[in-house]
Amino acid sequence: MKIALIMVKGNVYGFKNRSFIFKYMPDSLTLGTLYGIIKHSFPEIEVEIYDETVETLKKENIKADLIGISAITPCINKAYAYADYFRQQGIPVFIGGVHATLNPKEVKEHCDAVVKGLADETLPQLINDFKNGALKPFYEQNPDMSYSNLVLPERKIYEDKSFLGSELNMVYATFGCTNRCGFCVQPYVCGGYHQRPVDDVISEIKLIEDDYIEFIDPNLAKDENYLKELCQKLIPLKKRWFAPLTISVCKNEELLDLMQQSGCEEILIGFESINQDSVKGINKGFNRVDDYKECIKQLHKRKIKITGSFVLGLDSDTKESLLSTADFVKEAHIDYVRYTINTPYPGTEYYEKMKSQGRIVEDDWNLYDCQNCVFEPVNMTAQELESIFKTLWQQTYTLKNIFVRLSYIKNPFTFVKDVVTNYIFGRIYINMVLKEKSFIKKIFF
Ligand code: SF4
Known part of the structure; x- marks a missing residue:
């Protein structure tokens, strides 16, 4: 068979x-x-x-x-x-x-x-x-499914399909999330939030040859005690790692220290917006906009880089508040920045709410890609939102913006290396997101 x-x-x-x-x-x-x-x-x-x-x-x-x-x-x-x-x-x-x-x-x-x-x-x-x-x-899926002793993924299935680095270095420690941020599908994926035993996760990581591990949990810091135990057990493995986390982790200095000691090099934070009413409107009011800059400082102090993710087109967003995001990420020294257009995914409460308000204007699922506006925003038109989305990507990845964003890096060698990496990342994403042939693409791709 x-x-x-x-x-x-x-x-x-x-x-x-x-x-x-x-x-x-x-x-x-x-x-x-x-x-x-x-x-x-x-x-x-x-x-x-x-x-x-x-x-x-x-x-x-x-x-x-x-x-x-x-x-x-x-x-x-x-x-x-x-x-x-x-x-x-x-x-x-x-x-x-x-x-x-x-x-x-x-x-x-x-x-x-x-x-x-x-x-x-x-x-x-x-x-x-x-x-x-x-x-x-x-x-x-049985809601009582056990998360202990999960069957491990086969990590070498790409061996004959790619010509560089074929081992999958991604790991799940936890699944799902109990928060209910409007645009997010994670609360629905497996019915709530579930943890694997930390020892299971550590055993799996020991089998990975790569010294860089990507946790792909939606929010590895959902339970700070769990993350603390994970960090403590990661220290002897001497791995480097990345994970998506919520900003709340920055309030816990002991945990931040442990993350650094255990090899955390980069995290992804869903800041979502620099408008407090906007994050509150999607049930993510625990993101305190006033805390963002201090949070970033605490992470940089421990040499942890940040990819900041922003969702555009939330109900309290205005054209002005969105456009000021490019300046904010520059002043806040966010290493990498990603913008997406707010997208109510079919099957979520958020989608049903917008549908009942008559605000869903597009039912072609191809366009539910976070790059097209599929609903009626409150304070601007869909076209204006899409235009701001493009503008922000372009403004954030100008050399000037990158220089200022990364100016917190004191080591000249690291600074130059990171500026180059940041620029290339930006050009590749701008090419993919905006469907424009970038300078880098013209030369290399
Ligand atoms: S955005 Fe993050 S915190 Fe919010 S529901 Fe999704 S995974 Fe949880």
């Missing part, structure tokens, strides 16, 4: 226009995890992976008895096209991922089975049912 697993590429940055630089960077653990789960329960099954984010996919060449597709909302229409094609060939298809979890009935129209939530327990059930000719329409 043979199963093909497909990750679909779509119109969202990081998932399109891959340059040769990005080709070696699969940014998801999904296929590795699914591969590991199948092989753990069914070592005899042949599993092939097709990751469209790192390779060209020719659907005509895919031959299998069963096909699994994973896709996020802006890629789901393409997933449907693939699923429809394979089903026409007589091959049963199952679809999983965030969109499938949030919109199972819609997804079921295009496949034989929908996998909701994490697939650790449901995928083996699904395969057994398939073998017995009794595939069910929906497979839903």
Whole structure:
């Protein structure tokens, strides 16, 4: 028996226009995890992976008895096209991922089975049912699923697909989130917030050859005691690491010290807005705008770099408040900055609320990519919001802005290295986000 697993590429940055630089960077653990789960329960099954984010996919060449597709909302229409094609060939298809979890009935129209939530327990059930000719329409994660002794992902599945660094160095320590920030799908992914035992996480990290670990938890600092224990046990491993965290961690100096000692080099913080009413309006009022600069100082003091993420088009945002963000990130010395357009994802309460207000203006899921405005903003038009989005990306990655943002770095060698890296990062993202051919792209890509 043979199963093909497909990750679909779509119109969202990081998932399109891959340059040769990005080709070696699969940014998801999904296929590795699914591969590991199948092989753990069914070592005899042949599993092939097709990751469209790192390779060209020719659907005509895919031959299998069963096909699994994973896709996020802006890629789901393409997933449907693939699923429809394979089903026409007589091959049963199952679809999983965030969109499938949030919109199972819609997804079921295009496949034989929908996998909701994490697939650790449901995928083996699904395969057994398939073998017995009794595939069910929906497979839903058990809310009491244990997060101890999870099957580990297969980290070398990209070995023959990319020409640089093929080991997946991503790790989950925790899953989901109990906060309910409007635009975020994480509270829905696996029903709340769940922790793996720290010792399980440490054992998994010990198996990773790379000395750089990327935690891909939505919020590794959700439970500060958990993070503290994790840091303490990471110290002897001498790894370097990255993680997304909320700003609240900056109030805990003991924890920040431990993060530094355990090799934390960079974190991603969802600042979301420099307008306090805006963050409050999406249930993220625990982000205190007045604390942002001090938080950044505390991190830099410990040589931890920051990627700051901002969501544009929240209900209290004005054109002026948004446009002043480029100056704020410069003065606050945020190392890397990402802007996205507020996107109410279908299946969330936030989407339903906007829909009931008659503010959803676009139902083409391809456009739910955080680069297009799919709703009616309060204090500006959708076109004005999209224009501000482009302006902010451009203003933030001018050499002048980068120089000022990174001027806190005292070591001249590090400063020059980081300016160059920052500039290249900016040009690549501007090219992907704004679909413009950048100076760097003209030269190198
Ligand atoms: S944005 Fe962060 S804190 Fe808010 S719900 Fe999502 S993961 Fe949790």
